Amino acid sequence: MxxxxxxxxxxxxxxxxxxxxxxxxxxxxxxxxxxxxxxxxxxxxxxxxxxxxxxxxxxxxxxxxxxxxxxxxxxxxxxxxxxxxxxxxxxxxxxxxxxxxxxxRGERVTVDVPVIVTGEAAPGSLVLTDLNTLSLEADALEIPDSVEVSVEGLAVGTQVLAGAVVLTGGTTLVTDPEALVVAVQAAPTADELSAETEAVEAELGVERDLPEDEQAAADAEKSDS
Missing domain, CATH: 2.40.240.10 (Ribosomal Protein L25; Chain P)
Structure with a gap:
């Protein structure tokens, strides 16, 4: 970091x-x-x-x-x-x-600096970035291009707050130190993703095309009725 x-x-x-x-x-x-x-x-x-x-x-x-x-x-x-x-x-x-x-020269300024997430969290996890930038105070001629947050090996449930991000070069944090930057969550299963997609489609009134065999059966059922 x-x-x-x-x-x-x-x-x-x-x-x-x-x-x-x-x-x-x-x-x-x-x-x-x-x-x-x-x-x-x-x-x-x-x-x-x-x-x-x-x-x-x-x-x-x-x-x-x-x-x-x-x-x-x-x-x-x-x-x-x-x-x-x-x-x-x-x-x-x-x-x-x-x-x-x-x-x-020598003046300190407040700027928004991009957050770069590096590394791989624990298997079966999903890394969510809550803040894409951090507000920092820095020497005008030594403003960092970015700040890195490593999630290498972090377990599910881990949260990285702004105050935990390591800064260098005399840079100080302006963003609330309790602000959430990155969260490591359990990756959703295929069934959970499918259910979520279906729920969104139902809310939007989207109708999926059925596979040919299922569509033929549905059409036959309608004709019989």
Whole structure:
């Protein structure tokens, strides 16, 4: 149960940002055609700054993780920023807008970090993940890509709570330590799965097609009656 440091300091996180003075859907369309993404940078009591980022560079940067700190080169200097909101088009595969928050070296930030479940629980068990992310407080430049929860050999009935997840690198837990992260339950039998499926189908009014021999018998019974 460990966490690995983010690749925030890699070259891929360095982006050149332009200031923009245009807004609205018309500008957004023109920016997209030019390979740019509209963005807003704010935080630490500063006035919001409206930017345009290179779409390919941004996509390459966040491959390291959604919590990658971006090293921005602005027309008036350098800045570190954390993506707060990345708005994607609901149907097409492109980013429409990005909200960025200024961060400083040594500053601690609260972020949601993915939970990765590893290992195999005891035979005949089923592992259920209740929380897909944990809220953590971490140094802005040392945000983990993920936290691992090992279920290797865990018996049926075992529960892993947030407070039991081992964190490293000075990261601290913000999520309620009593929150359930992973539960190991007995795997349902084939009969239990079938009964559950039939119950759902009955509730939805779904009628199954009978096997040919059973259907023929049912049809014969109807004709006799």
């Amino acid at each position: 460990s966490s690995s440091p983010s690749a925030a300091s890699s070259d891929s996180s360095h982006l050149v940002a332009e200031f923009r003075t245009e807004f609205g859907k018309g500008f957004a369309r023109r920016a997209r055609k030019a390979g740019k993404i509209p963005a807003v940078l704010y935080g630490h009591g500063t006035d919001p700054r409206h930017l345009a980022l290179n779409a390919r560079e941004f996509a390459r940067a966040i491959k390291a993780g959604a919590n990658t700190v971006l090293h921005l080169t602005l027309p008036d200097g350098e800045a570190l920023a954390l993506p707060k909101s990345v708005v994607k088009h609901p149907l097409r595969d492109y980013v429409e807008h990005i909200d960025l928050i200024l961060v400083r």
